[in-house]
Amino acid sequence: MSDLIIIIILILLNGIFSMSEVALISARKSRLSTAAKKGSRNAATALKLSEEPDRFLSTVQIGITLIGILTGLFSGAALSSEFAAWLASAGLSAATARVVAQTVIVIIVTYLSIVVGELFPKRIGLNASDRVAMAVARPMHFLSVLTLPAVWLLSRSTSVLVNLFGLNKESNRVTEEEVKSVIREGTDAGEVKDLEQNIMLRALAMGDQRVSSIMTPKIDLVTLDASMSPDRIKEIIRQDTHSCYPLYDADHESIIGIVHLKDIIFDICNDSFNLSDAAKPGTFIPEIMQAYDALDILRNKGVHCGLVCDEYGEVQGMVTLCDVLSGLVGSVEVGKDDAFIIERADGHSWLVDGQCPIYDFMLHFDLDGEEIPSGFTTIAGLILEQLKKIPHQGETLTYKGLTLEVVDMDGVRIDKILVTRQP
Incomplete structure (x- = not known):
């Protein structure tokens, strides 16, 4: 009976080692680090062990190996002898009883070792990895110190083999994916x-996009010029109301500043009103700059709009804080006519604006798991990239299970695309 109790204890100890191994490997270092900073000694020890896998795994392997040897000795000698004697008393021959006893004992002990000593404890360690890791960290650290010579030998041997086969330690940095x-x-x-x-x-x-991908292109800008009369200015503002407008010189050749609606709305009816005097110097941003770097510039200068220019100093568009917000939450649809993507009545096709941002397009059609194409920022740019030419009205192409048909052209500009899913 005492041998049976010893075997059960050994199997449970094996389970503790298995549970500890899985828990410390799968525990999230971020949570352990947070707990350690709050003063948890167990979390600090667990974090230290997870950063020294060779030492920890060597300790676990020593424990599991010794337990396996002891379990085999007790189950093979004591239990099988007692069970064989009982079988012999039941009428079996001594040789047959010995074989049957050893077979049954091996099967039972193996089953218990796998289920109770391996699978179930590992499931516990996996489901509650952080709590288990902190609970077993200090006992495991004590064992690693107690068995230091053997742990050192195993760790060094493992390191030699790792270096011999060129299995260098991979970076533990968290990737964006x-x-x-x-x-x-x-x-x-x-x-x-x-x-x-x-x-x-x-x-x-x-974070990977350039400011040119979120700006309003120059061709779509509503602009003012210094020679406009107050009535003409009011007409433009009434038709296209925005918070700011790029201001051209009287010859409409170059942008000389930015006019904010709040600065002119109350003075425009005055006889002394001068549009050039109301303009403020523009904040110029290179089109190759990252979107978040452009956001830093706008924030540091205390402005909410900037002019985007190319390498030759030519203005290519304008970016505002609203453009950044739209990039984060998606385009704000004031009405169906303003939406980039409109679902048709049949429920199987969509009318897409050519200036729809490529990320919004991929997100809408469940393609966000795919790699976002580079080199262009709109669905019109995607079509130009795929066709390698200016398309004509009615031209179609296939892209990732979608059929894209150019249904409207504005000169050489792709205006509307009909999108349908392939069956």
């Missing part, structure tokens, strides 16, 4: 809202 994966897992689990996921994924995507 891993962050996106965690966000999506949180959404699937209900911990992260869909809106939160959308904003976070957009924030990560916009």
